[in-house]
């Protein structure tokens with residue numbers, strides 16, 4: 001079973017409440033997604049592999065740690081792009097892949113239209129970014145594609161997850177830990193998360 005890691009922090013709860021508000025502007029929505037991505041970045045890197053590293057302080061030698069190998073971020077287009085800037089504020093040296101998926105409006109199944117990832121995925125933590133885990137079809141397809149390119153250490157950073165999407169990921173990718181700010185109630189008949197925040201891509205890019 002993958003672990004579901006919630007972000008039960010007052011700052012995160014305040015930000016997600018503002019994010020859900022239909023009166024939140026596009027500018028504020030983007031900023032809140034970025035701020036929540038910063039908090040998710042801290043959560044999903046708690047167990048990141050490190051190597052011992054020695055530096056000289058102005059006074060003497062200090063033995064510490066450096067993150068190695070470099071993690072990889074893979075935003076799911078479009079909405080996952082909104083999380084990249086916040087993630088990079090914390091995981092500054094991350095390399096970035098992209099996967100383009102959209103949900104077919106009738107079947108709700110994901111359609112892949114683009115993929116490009118850095119080399120060496122098999123040795124590195126790959127963090128898939130998508131603010132919404134709804135049916136789980138997009139996240140599962142993204143992880144399928146990344147694993148097909150060699151990734152073995154994969155996690156998913158989301159802002160809102162639905163129980164249906166979590167169940168699908170548990171079934172198809174039991175090794176992938178899910179980090180989410182909130183787990184909502186359920187999906188509606190169109191596959192939207194309730195209460196959710198609406199269409200994340202439209203709200204990030206102003207295409208309402």
Ligand code: PRP
Nearest residue numbers: 077078079102103134135136137138201
């Ligand atoms: C949204 C969202 C996820 C997907 C989640 O993308 O960003 O990728 O839906 O739904 P699922 O769990 O049921 O697959 P959408 O297909 O609307 O594309 P967009 O980001 O380009 O707007």
Ligand code: URA
Nearest residue numbers: 134192193198199200
């Ligand atoms: N994608 C979104 O952007 N929002 C939802 O509620 C479900 C899928």
